[in-house]
Amino acid sequence: MKIETLAIQSTQMHDANAGAVISPIYLSTTFERETDGSYAHGYIYSRADNPNRQLLEKSIALLENGAVGLAFASGMAATTALFQSLKSGDHIITPDDAYYATNVLITEVFGQWGLSMTTVDMTDLEAVKSAIQPNTKLFWIETPSNPQLKITDIQAISEIAKGIGALVAVDNTWATPILQRPLDLGVDIVMHSTTKYFGGHSDVLSGALIIKEEGELSNKLRTIQKLTGGVPSPFESWLVARGIKTLALRVKAQTENAGKLADFLNTHPQIEAVHYPGLATHPQHVIAKKQMLGGFGAMLSVQVKGDATNAMALTGKLKLFTTATSLGGVESLIEHRKSVEGTDSPTPDNLLRVSVGLENIEDLIDDWKIALE
Incomplete structure (x- = not known):
């Protein structure tokens, strides 16, 4: 089967x-x-x-x-x-x-x-x-x-x-x-x-x-x-x-959304870096293609230009991404990881972790467009 x-x-x-x-x-x-x-x-x-x-x-x-x-x-x-x-x-x-x-x-x-x-x-x-x-x-x-x-x-x-x-x-x-x-x-x-x-x-x-x-x-x-x-x-x-x-349906749809959001953010002037294995620019993209046969997942992280203050401020401007811990639900979430993990964490200060949900991808991209403006 x-x-x-x-x-x-x-x-x-x-x-x-x-x-x-x-x-x-x-x-x-x-x-x-x-x-x-x-x-x-x-x-x-x-x-x-x-x-x-x-x-x-x-x-x-x-x-x-x-x-x-x-x-x-x-x-x-x-x-x-x-x-x-x-x-x-x-x-x-x-x-x-x-x-x-x-x-x-x-x-x-x-x-x-x-x-x-x-x-x-x-x-x-x-x-x-x-x-x-x-x-x-x-x-x-x-x-x-x-x-x-x-x-x-x-x-x-x-x-x-x-x-x-x-x-x-x-x-x-x-x-x-x-x-x-x-x-x-x-x-x-x-x-x-x-x-x-x-x-x-x-x-x-x-x-x-x-x-x-x-x-x-x-x-x-x-x-x-x-x-x-x-x-x-x-x-x-x-x-x-x-x-x-419904696991297969949800993961595939969320993965499709995440790929489109990653493509959009990867060229945005206010974003320093996008970490997503589906991007050809990802340093291990070839390995990901070899072993992630079903797709690259619905998780990505972005580094906002600036420091932790800039990153955390952005989360408050997004309306369709709830600022919360965890991931994998049907709703989109975002979180500043360094503030959760502690000062000794190796996570960059300006990094935001994003769990992409099942909302319409055009709405999600528009939400980022407005927030980044």
């Missing part, structure tokens, strides 16, 4: 009780046992498993072409579970431009547990190789990166990691499986903040890990998921599964 069909079919649940077309929400926290102590339907307790979560996990695994899907209460909960699967003394290589909280999590939380980290420009393969240590066990990739949209060559990093017996994980939140499938490029694990494009409506907090193969790693992560309990509720699972049904 093509991915559009798979998104619909994988989120359908056969309802034997009422024949409902749409899956019911199973709010029960516990499930009935047989007199011999067994569980006729396979469910024991909702922290361990739930029909809505099970449906979601199977769907996400299928969409990413993986063997095992695990749903969590947030993207950070999913990331945390992966780091918990490592051992004290292990070393992680992460991008120098990535979701800010990921590296903070490693240093402030897992640093106390003996994990170490080296950040590196992952567009520079020689720099990546130089960062390898004898105890390197995980390469964490984020491509496109947040917020500067650097593109990492997934297949090349996977080959480097395999050469030393390390795992590779990709945060595929910005691309989604509609645009990019890292597991097909040699990766072991994919992470999603399903809060974003999978949910698609800015009304549900959740995350996921997808593992390429069933085995020791997937069993370890499943155990961590069950024992730590950072799982989504049945209703949250249901909301994300509902969002998946």
Whole structure:
């Protein structure tokens, strides 16, 4: 099946009780046992498993072409579970431009547990190789990166990691499986903040890990998921599964909008730089074309001429872009990232991160025209 069909079919649940077309929400926290102590339907307790979560996990695994899907209460909960699967003394290589909280999590939380980290420009393969240590066990990739949209060559990093017996994980939140499938490029694990494009409506907090193969790693992560309990509720699972049904349509339309907005801003005299992998001027445009087979995504960032004050002032002039954190919803959002991340962030002072929604693109471009005047 093509991915559009798979998104619909994988989120359908056969309802034997009422024949409902749409899956019911199973709010029960516990499930009935047989007199011999067994569980006729396979469910024991909702922290361990739930029909809505099970449906979601199977769907996400299928969409990413993986063997095992695990749903969590947030993207950070999913990331945390992966780091918990490592051992004290292990070393992680992460991008120098990535979701800010990921590296903070490693240093402030897992640093106390003996994990170490080296950040590196992952567009520079020689720099990546130089960062390898004898105890390197995980390469964490984020491509496109947040917020500067650097593109990492997934297949090349996977080959480097395999050469030393390390795992590779990709945060595929910005691309989604509609645009990019890292597991097909040699990766072991994919992470999603399903809060974003999978949910698609800015009304549900959740995350996921997808593992390429069933085995020791997937069993370890499943155990961590069950024992730590950072799982989504049945209703949250249901909301994300509902969002998946329209995922392909939304992402493709938003990507088309983002490309047109990037083209417009790229030639505007008040804009210093536009970061979008679909632009031929992007330094990793060729790599993006090779691995982002479905398109270049609906995220872009712009550097306004001037300083942080100029950038933040512009957000107040835009009428169709809400100034807010997060991304991937049907509404367009904009945010000054440096003020969120802190003074030690490597993000340029004049950078604005833009999540392009489903509004009419002519309206969105006009909004920028007026604001920039």
